[in-house]
Amino acid sequence: MSKKDTNTEDKILKAANKVFTQKGFAATRTRDIAAEAGINLALLNYYFRSKKKLFDIVMLENLKKFLVVNLKDIFNNEKLSINQKVQEVVSKYTILLKSNPDLPIFILNEIKNNPQQLAQNLGAREIIFQSHFFKQLQSQTTVKISPKQVIINILGLTLFPFIAKPLIKNIMDMDSEDFDDFVDERNHLIPIWIDAILKE
Amino acid sequence: MSKKDTNTEDKILKAANKVFTQKGFAATRTRDIAAEAGINLALLNYYFRSKKKLFDIVMLENLKKFLVVNLKDIFNNEKLSINQKVQEVVSKYTILLKSNPDLPIFILNEIKNNPQQLAQNLGAREIIFQSHFFKQLQSQTTVKISPKQVIINILGLTLFPFIAKPLIKNIMDMDSEDFDDFVDERNHLIPIWIDAILKE
DNA sequence: AAATTAATTAATCAGATGATTAAAATTGTT
DNA sequence: AACAATTTTAATCATCTGATTAATTAATTT
Numbered sequence: 078m079s080k081k082d083t084n085t086e087d088k089i090l091k092a093a094n095k096v097f098t099q100k101g102f103a104a105t106r107t108r109d110i111a112a113e114a115g116i117n118l119a120l121l122n123y124y125f126r127s128k129k130k131l132f133d134i135v136m137l138e139n140l141k142k143f144l145v146v147n148l149k150d151i152f153n154n155e156k157l158s159i160n161q162k163v164q165e166v167v168s169k170y171t172i173l174l175k176s177n178p179d180l181p182i183f184i185l186n187e188i189k190n191n192p193q194q195l196a197q198n199l200g201a202r203e204i205i206f207q208s209h210f211f212k213q214l215q216s217q218t219t220v221k222i223s224p225k226q227v228i229i230n231i232l233g234l235t236l237f238p239f240i241a242k243p244l245i246k247n248i249m250d251m252d253s254e255d256f257d258d259f260v261d262e263r264n265h266l267i268p269i270w271i272d273a274i275l276k277e
Numbered sequence: 278m279s280k281k282d283t284n285t286e287d288k289i290l291k292a293a294n295k296v297f298t299q300k301g302f303a304a305t306r307t308r309d310i311a312a313e314a315g316i317n318l319a320l321l322n323y324y325f326r327s328k329k330k331l332f333d334i335v336m337l338e339n340l341k342k343f344l345v346v347n348l349k350d351i352f353n354n355e356k357l358s359i360n361q362k363v364q365e366v367v368s369k370y371t372i373l374l375k376s377n378p379d380l381p382i383f384i385l386n387e388i389k390n391n392p393q394q395l396a397q398n399l400g401a402r403e404i405i406f407q408s409h410f411f412k413q414l415q416s417q418t419t420v421k422i423s424p425k426q427v428i429i430n431i432l433g434l435t436l437f438p439f440i441a442k443p444l445i446k447n448i449m450d451m452d453s454e455d456f457d458d459f460v461d462e463r464n465h466l467i468p469i470w471i472d473a474i475l476k477e
Numbered sequence: 478a479a480a481t482t483a484a485t486t487a488a489t490c491a492g493a494t495g496a497t498t499a500a501a502a503t504t505g506t507t
Numbered sequence: 508a509a510c511a512a513t514t515t516t517a518a519t520c521a522t523c524t525g526a527t528t529a530a531t532t533a534a535t536t537t
Contacts, residue, residue, distance in 0.1 A: 085484080101386070103304035107525060117486055122526055124484095179389075186301075186386055188443045189379075201448050222466065225449060225459070230470070233437030238429055240440060243388045248401050249425060259425070266422065270430070270474045277473040285514080307495060317516055322496055 086124050088114040094135050098179040101186055102132050136187060143184055144201045147173060152208035159213050159275070163268045167235050171264040174239040175257065181240045217275065230274060234267045286324050288314040290334070297335050298379040301386060305332075336387060343384055344401045347373060352408035359413050359475070363468045367435050371464040374439040375457065381440045417475065430474060434467045 083091070092114035096105050107128050111118040125131040151157070151165045174180060205211060205228065214224035238245060238260055246256055283291070292314035296305050307328050311318040325331040351357070351365040374380060405411060405428065414424035438445060438460055446456055 100390075101301070101303065103301065104390075106523085108523095118525090119487085119527080120485065126526095128525065182382070182386055182389065185441055185444060186382055188447075189382065190300075190304075202450065205448065221469075226463065226466065229438055229441075229445065229463075230434060232441070233433045234430060237433030237437050237440075240437075241385055241429075241432070244385060245429065247388075248405065250402065263426065263429075266426065269421075269477055273473040273477040274470045277469055306493085308493095318495090319497080319517085320515065323514075326496095328495065 085114075085116055085120055088116060089121055089124060089131070090134070093131050094138070097132055097135050098139065098177075098183045101183065102128075102190075105132075136184075139180060139184060140199055142173070142177070143180055144199055144204070148201075148208075149204050152204060152210040155209050159210070159217060160268055160272055162210050162213075163231055163271050166231060167264055167267045170232075170235045171260055174236070175260065178239060178242060181236050185240070221277070222274070227271070227275065231267070231271060234263070234270065238263065285314075285316055285320055288316060289321055289324060289331070293331050294335050294338070297332055298339065298377075298383045301383065302328075302332050302390075336384075339380060339384060340399055342373070342377070343380055344399055344404070348401075348408075349404050352404060352410040355409050359410070359417060360468055360472055362410050362413075363431060363471050366431060367464055367467045370435045371460055374436070375460065378439060378442060381436050385440070421477065422474070427471070427475065431467070431471060434463070434470065438463065 089110065093110045096110050096113055100109075105128075107121055108118055110131075111121055114121075121128075121131065125134070147166065147169045151162055151169065154162070154165075157165065211224050211228075214227055238256075242256065245251065245259075246253075249255075251259065289310065293310045296310050296313055300309075305328075307321055308318055310331075311321055314321075321328075321331065325334070347366065347369045351362055351369065354362070354365075357365065411424050411428075414427055438456075442456065445451065445459075446453075449455075451459065
């Protein structure tokens, strides 16, 4: 490892990301972040001014990770069919959430507390509603089902198991391996289900 | 109104339910509960000993509301077909969540922090896996799709919009009326979609 | 090397927060 | 009414928590 393998600022950011996503803003203590980062508490305020400012940075990173990276390129790839796009979206989210299980609850939970400011800056609205995918759905879907409903179906079917992971593992008596198999199976099936829904 | 329209204990419980479900355990101040209930802070500890004990009571009530009330009777009603059961479940949850929008995040978020103790006491496992509905699914579903997947599909399609409500309203530029229309439409469509999935 | 700037530390502050206490007020009992 | 038990209140405690400060150490510049 080089001397500056990770500088203090990055160590704090990494630790903050871990603790914030795991426990949420209110339950997080700045001392926990400092301990996790292995630095003096005062350095947190030295580099980031306040807990809230540090949180905002972490949240923005995660929002980008969650909303943009996954959707933008897929939704606008004109070479992909509807079904291929669904496959890509489900697969990307399944991979992302298998290694970031706390991401959905973290984001949804904290967005609830900040009704406005978040998310619109990321251009999520445009990414979705002006996308090639949305136009494909508009020209394909029947009067029974709107593109908005389809998109919520894709996201609901894909994200819900991760959001409800602790509950599902408990009630369905799954260990972590069972759960991974379960979402892998869904990764394969959801595009088929969406296809069935669109043909309905 | 009678003199004892609501006694102190109930006032505290009602207020605690409101504040806890809205803000979660960590972000809730006992002083906020006292203020919401219009009582002296000390009465909270007088009646419920501690913030945590009060929270546990509120959480148990909400878990029951969320898990048992909705599912138990429907899942075991032998007179209902699969499709009728799906209609009932979706409809009951849609009604419940329209008047309790914070319920899903509240429960899922706090279950995450209590991996074990919760939920198993409610017998949710038995309610689902020993239900008439589960057996119906077992005899109907193909090799492609297990009853577990179907149940998660029903719950995901139904609950996800409420879980992601702030995000959806923001990104899809909906007001509260739009959102209600949106979930009402889903209430009608989800049973049809589940049917399509089962026939797939 | 000296001087300047940046980074780090230990100690501390001020306000928030869950909880307790002792006294006062209310209600119930004899 | 007198007494006892219960409920309510205001004040206070002890601890937690985000943030700051002043001093120290390390790095950079001149």
